[in-house]
Amino acid sequence: MEQATETKSPEMTERLLPGQAPVLTPGHTLETITDKIVSLVLRRPVTLGWVGGFVFFFGLMNVLLFAMAYLFFRGVGIWGINVPVGWGFAIVNFVWWVGIGHAGTLISAVLLLLKQGWRNSINRFAEAMTLFAVACAGVFPLIHTGRPWLAYWLFPYPNTMGVWPQFRSPLLWDVFAVSTYATISALFWFVGLIPDLATFRDSAQNPVAKKIYGLLAMGWRGSARHWKRYESAYLLLAGLATPLVLSVHTVVSFDFAISIVPGWHTTVFPPYFVAGAIYSGFAMVLVLAIPIRKFYGVQDMMTMRHLDNAAKVMLGTGLIVAYGYTMEAFYAYYSGSGYEYFVLKNRMLGPLAWSYWCLILFNVLIPQLLWIRKVRQNTLALFFTSLVVLLGMWLERFVIVVTSLHRDFLPSSWGMYTATRWDYAIYVGTLGLFFCAMFLFVRLMPMITIFEMRMLLPQSRVTTEAAHD
Amino acid sequence: MAQIFHRSANSIARASTLGGLILVVGLLWTALQLQRSPYFTYAGVAKPQPVPFPHQHHVAGLGIDCRYCHTTVEVSGFAGVPPTKTCMNCHSQIWTAAPMLEPVRESYRTGKPLVWTRANDLPDFAYFDHSIHVNKGVGCNSCHGRVDKMPLMYNEASLQMEWCLSCHRAPEKVLRPHHVKADPADPASLGDQIFNMAYEPPSSSHPVTIVEGGQEKTFTSQTGPGGLGTYLVQANHVRSPRDITSCNTCHR
Numbered sequence: 001m002e003q004a005t006e007t008k009s010p011e012m013t014e015r016l017l018p019g020q021a022p023v024l025t026p027g028h029t030l031e032t033i034t035d036k037i038v039s040l041v042l043r044r045p046v047t048l049g050w051v052g053g054f055v056f057f058f059g060l061m062n063v064l065l066f067a068m069a070y071l072f073f074r075g076v077g078i079w080g081i082n083v084p085v086g087w088g089f090a091i092v093n094f095v096w097w098v099g100i101g102h103a104g105t106l107i108s109a110v111l112l113l114l115k116q117g118w119r120n121s122i123n124r125f126a127e128a129m130t131l132f133a134v135a136c137a138g139v140f141p142l143i144h145t146g147r148p149w150l151a152y153w154l155f156p157y158p159n160t161m162g163v164w165p166q167f168r169s170p171l172l173w174d175v176f177a178v179s180t181y182a183t184i185s186a187l188f189w190f191v192g193l194i195p196d197l198a199t200f201r202d203s204a205q206n207p208v209a210k211k212i213y214g215l216l217a218m219g220w221r222g223s224a225r226h227w228k229r230y231e232s233a234y235l236l237l238a239g240l241a242t243p244l245v246l247s248v249h250t251v252v253s254f255d256f257a258i259s260i261v262p263g264w265h266t267t268v269f270p271p272y273f274v275a276g277a278i279y280s281g282f283a284m285v286l287v288l289a290i291p292i293r294k295f296y297g298v299q300d301m302m303t304m305r306h307l308d309n310a311a312k313v314m315l316g317t318g319l320i321v322a323y324g325y326t327m328e329a330f331y332a333y334y335s336g337s338g339y340e341y342f343v344l345k346n347r348m349l350g351p352l353a354w355s356y357w358c359l360i361l362f363n364v365l366i367p368q369l370l371w372i373r374k375v376r377q378n379t380l381a382l383f384f385t386s387l388v389v390l391l392g393m394w395l396e397r398f399v400i401v402v403t404s405l406h407r408d409f410l411p412s413s414w415g416m417y418t419a420t421r422w423d424y425a426i427y428v429g430t431l432g433l434f435f436c437a438m439f440l441f442v443r444l445m446p447m448i449t450i451f452e453m454r455m456l457l458p459q460s461r462v463t464t465e466a467a468h469d
Numbered sequence: 470m471a472q473i474f475h476r477s478a479n480s481i482a483r484a485s486t487l488g489g490l491i492l493v494v495g496l497l498w499t500a501l502q503l504q505r506s507p508y509f510t511y512a513g514v515a516k517p518q519p520v521p522f523p524h525q526h527h528v529a530g531l532g533i534d535c536r537y538c539h540t541t542v543e544v545s546g547f548a549g550v551p552p553t554k555t556c557m558n559c560h561s562q563i564w565t566a567a568p569m570l571e572p573v574r575e576s577y578r579t580g581k582p583l584v585w586t587r588a589n590d591l592p593d594f595a596y597f598d599h600s601i602h603v604n605k606g607v608g609c610n611s612c613h614g615r616v617d618k619m620p621l622m623y624n625e626a627s628l629q630m631e632w633c634l635s636c637h638r639a640p641e642k643v644l645r646p647h648h649v650k651a652d653p654a655d656p657a658s659l660g661d662q663i664f665n666m667a668y669e670p671p672s673s674s675h676p677v678t679i680v681e682g683g684q685e686k687t688f689t690s691q692t693g694p695g696g697l698g699t700y701l702v703q704a705n706h707v708r709s710p711r712d713i714t715s716c717n718t719c720h721r
Contacts, residue, residue, distance in 0.1 A: 157497075160627070160629040162634040207473075219474075219482070
């Protein structure tokens with residue numbers, strides 16, 4: 001019996017709503033996709049803009065190295081932390097960076113399992129973003145320990161002290177959550193890269209580049225057996241990474257929620273941290289995607305559809321975050337605990353009230369602009385809204401960490417927190433590290449997944465006729 | 470298309486995967502071993518002293534009790550390092566001209582104490598008290614080793630925290646009685662067993678009998694129900710491992 005062929009017309013494309021941009025601008029063939037992405041790295045000359053940007057962020061990264069060297073020399077006293085605010089910028093920045101990483105995992109793992117085709121052009125650089133964001137985040141737990149050369153004490157190993165780390169502490173759960181996250185993200189990213197690295201190996205003219213890409217491609221030949229194994233491995237890793245989207249920031253929120261500090265001890269923290277993480281992560285995706293698609297001319301692969309979808313995810317998660325703020329305020333009132341109520345009042349009217357109201361403005365009010373289609377279609381407006389959200393999410397962690405601590409149970413121990421120049425230097429320095437790595441990434445690796453883009457083409461659909469050939 | 474790697478690259482890749490794993494595990498293992506080795510702990514390494522004082526000769530050869538020199542070991546946190554006068558009790562009479570002992574005589578003449586190098590030196594963040602250990606029944610050589618067999622002094626134990634905890638987690642394993650039933654044939658049985666370098670814990674072939682309140686109790690095992698250690702934990706009111714392994718027992 002003859003099976004009916006799946007489709008008659010080779011021009012089969014997805015159905016679009018009126019006014020909706022396609023995921024891949026029509027007109028591409030299998031060859032042009034490969035050629036375009038390969039040429040971005042292998043044939044495009046190093047431009048002055050790239051060099052300028054790289055040098056700038058490399059300089060910032062050196063600020064980080066310098067500030068860390070001084071920190072190791074002098075100790076954490078150079079920071080603004082003191083009793084009662086023992087957690088300052090280090091924790092704020094750690095949570096912020098870990099959160100940013102979440103969008104990459106969500107895009108690559110969750111949207112893969114949900115078969116969202118639009119993820120295909122942004123997943124690669126979003127995964128790279130995750131990896132670099134986790135690296136930046138990882139800096140802070142290490143350097144905030146005071147004696148970073150003993151940071152390996154955080155890991156359970158048969159040490160000469162004869163004791164294990166405190167398994168009941170969420171700070172130890174953090175170690176596992178973040179190290180698992182870093183491992184899975186790196187594996188996921190690398191496994192996804194292998195077929196594309198093989199394409200680079202085959203296209204590269206420079207013999208040294210050929211060898212390096214060849215080494216990284218690990219002997220990929222693109223045989224059916226390779227693809228079958230690749231697909232299973234990738235799906236398995238996606239399955240492993242999916243719970244991490246929820247678990248990592250849940251554990252990070254436990255650092256606060258498990259304690260009894262008013263303003264931290266709330267059950268809403270895990271879901272609201274996870275939503276906030278995805279919120280800031282998508283903001284960072286947009287902050288990176290908008291310039292990349294412009295400067296590298298890949299608007300046909302990262303279309304307005306991608307930006308629109310990312311903006312909608314931002315809007316959705318932003319509303320969850322806003323719900324979190326509302327519930328925090330409601331709990332403070334409804335708990336009947338004088339301390340909880342005081343923390344709320346102090347946040348809204350206390351000496352750091354500016355940070356709370358800026359947070360509400362940046363995270364709740366301004367992002368409501370995304371309801372408007374015109375804003376979502378305007379790359380510049382989208383870019384600045386994303387920057388505002390990133391700033392707002394940073395302020396959120398600042399509000400949580402500092403305003404809860406600086407007025408604790410005993411008025412006699414109240415204090416103020418002021419960040420020093422070294423706090424700022426290290427924060428700005430991690431931005432340097434992050435963007436420096438991103439600059440290198442777009443020059444050296446395929447920033448868009450070649451084979452997954454090709455799968456979006458109608459030609460890639462296997463018809464039964466073709467399969468019988 | 471020409472191959473960019475030779476066929477052998479396949480084997481090298483496989484070997485390096487396994488080799489990398491072995492390398493990482495090996496390095497970690499080496500680090501852990503090195504950390505416990507005498508290179509770091511100085512266990513068994515004699516340090517230079519102003520006078521090469523032989524414990525072996527004084528303890529085993531002459532039969533001097535530990536407390537003759539370390540006078541405060543039962544009543545103080547610090548066991549005490551003897552003043553030069555203690556040395557001169559004997560050495561004003563014997564070996565008076567030995568060149569090796571010149572620093573001792575000089576110290577006695579000038580009143581400037583000898584500066585010994587501590588062999589068993591705990592870090593300052595660890596609180597240690599000799600008297601509680603001695604009074605609860607920890608023998609000298611449980612920690613210091615067979616001092617009567619050491620020509621020059623060294624620390625027997627690693628002095629690492631896991632070593633401290635090995636007893637604090639199970640004190641019954643090491644406790645010994647102060648007094649055992651005297652055996653005229655064995656002079657060591659007459660004295661305090663804490664200071665008996667050759668003390669042997671009870672076993673079925675070597676029962677230990679203690680006398681308490683005129684009653685004799687014989688033990689044939691150290692641990693377990695009916696063991697001597699188990700009995701001494703109760704009799705000496707040794708606090709529970711939960712208490713004596715609490716952080717602030719030693720890190721005050």
